[in-house]
Amino acid sequence: MEYILMIIGAVLVNNIILVQFLGICPFLGVSSKVNTALGMGAAVTFVMALATLVTSLLQKYILLPLEITYLQTIVFILVIASLVQMVEIILKKVSPSLYRALGVFLPLITTNCAVLGVAINVTQQTIIPGHGFSVIDNTLYAVAIAIGFTLAITIFAGLREQLELVEIPKGMKGVPIALITAGILAMAFMGFQNLV
Amino acid sequence: MSNSKLNILTKGFFKENPTLILVLGCCPTLAVTTSVGNALGMGAATTFVLLMSNIIISALKNVIPDKVRIPSYIVIIAANKNSVLDSALDGLGMGIGFTIALVLIGGIREILGAGSFLGFQFIPSEYNMLIFVLAPGAFIVFGFVMAAVRYIVNKSEEKKKHK
Numbered sequence: 001m002e003y004i005l006m007i008i009g010a011v012l013v014n015n016i017i018l019v020q021f022l023g024i025c026p027f028l029g030v031s032s033k034v035n036t037a038l039g040m041g042a043a044v045t046f047v048m049a050l051a052t053l054v055t056s057l058l059q060k061y062i063l064l065p066l067e068i069t070y071l072q073t074i075v076f077i078l079v080i081a082s083l084v085q086m087v088e089i090i091l092k093k094v095s096p097s098l099y100r101a102l103g104v105f106l107p108l109i110t111t112n113c114a115v116l117g118v119a120i121n122v123t124q125q126t127i128i129p130g131h132g133f134s135v136i137d138n139t140l141y142a143v144a145i146a147i148g149f150t151l152a153i154t155i156f157a158g159l160r161e162q163l164e165l166v167e168i169p170k171g172m173k174g175v176p177i178a179l180i181t182a183g184i185l186a187m188a189f190m191g192f193q194n195l196v
Numbered sequence: 197m198s199n200s201k202l203n204i205l206t207k208g209f210f211k212e213n214p215t216l217i218l219v220l221g222c223c224p225t226l227a228v229t230t231s232v233g234n235a236l237g238m239g240a241a242t243t244f245v246l247l248m249s250n251i252i253i254s255a256l257k258n259v260i261p262d263k264v265r266i267p268s269y270i271v272i273i274a275a276n277k278n279s280v281l282d283s284a285l286d287g288l289g290m291g292i293g294f295t296i297a298l299v300l301i302g303g304i305r306e307i308l309g310a311g312s313f314l315g316f317q318f319i320p321s322e323y324n325m326l327i328f329v330l331a332p333g334a335f336i337v338f339g340f341v342m343a344a345v346r347y348i349v350n351k352s353e354e355k356k357k358h359k
Binding site: 018019020021022023024025028029113169170171172175176177178179180182183184186187189190 | 219220222223226227327330331332333334335336338339340342343344346347350
């Protein structure tokens with residue numbers, strides 16, 4: 001039960017994009033098509049889950065026992081950077097079309113604040129009350145957060161595909177109207193507040 | 197200061213404003229603009245980091261071997277080919293532009309959402325629109341400010357072309 005509550009909380013109530021404002025760059029950058037958005041969601045899910053798993057292990061067995069938690073930021077960034085490099089190599093082989101569609105935003109997952117944000121967040125708070133620092137809990141939480149990311153970016157891409165057909169003032173075209181749409185989407189997600 | 201140097205400094209203010217035109221650094225723009233005070237603090241911190249990293253990278257660019265240059269690319273690419281002074285001016289201009297954008301958005305959100313400016317309350321709290329301090333307000337205000345600035349920049353560019 002507590003795991004279900006945790007997942008609902010991470011996906012809907014504390015949605016990483018629309019409530020916590022992390023990972024806005026890919027949210028605006030690769031959300032013009034639903035397919036690309038889904039691909040980006042999958043890549044971020046993979047990186048986020050693996051990164052949180054590795055960084056949680058590092059935190060528990062290396063950083064905390066040796067009392068060198070002040071190195072956290074650098075260590076985590078290195079882990080994330082090498083994981084992204086791996087995803088890039090795999091994706092280039094497996095799906096060149098998706099690789100091209102994601103473009104510069106794929107290596108930019110390295111500096112995506114959502115990934116680093118989640119990795120650091122789970123070291124600062126207990127995910128499920130009473131469990132303490134648990135690597136499995138942290139990884140599950142990261143997956144749930146990443147699902148929330150994929151959900152938000154996919155819905156948003158669907159909206160933007162429709163938006164392409166609408167006549168709007170020139171200054172509003174592109175990112176500004178996308179941001180206003182995101183604002184309305186964030187209002188909808190506010191309805192989930194106090195759900196858990 | 198020669199004209200081109202001044203241009204490097206001022207292009208970051210509006211014409212190449214990092215958040216409003218280049219759409220970089222959106223996360224802090226949305227997250228910390230709930231009030232003018234927060235926006236000013238974040239803007240000052242970013243300006244300092246940009247200025248310092250630009251100076252250091254462009255000063256060290258001849259010393260750093262090509263292979264380990266990638267980490268510095270992450271920080272900022274433009275610094276690679278410019279002189280130290282140009283990079284410093286560019287960083288400073290970008291930082292100031294970032295601060296302008298943050299303060300603009302923060303100001304609108306604080307006035308509409310909390311009825312105050314820099315903590316000074318001038319609209320009674322029953323007339324405040326709380327939505328502007330919350331998440332949706334950040335997106336909406338950011339969108340409208342971006343549209344307005346793009347409109348103004350486009351207009352002035354067109355005027356220059358006609359001359």
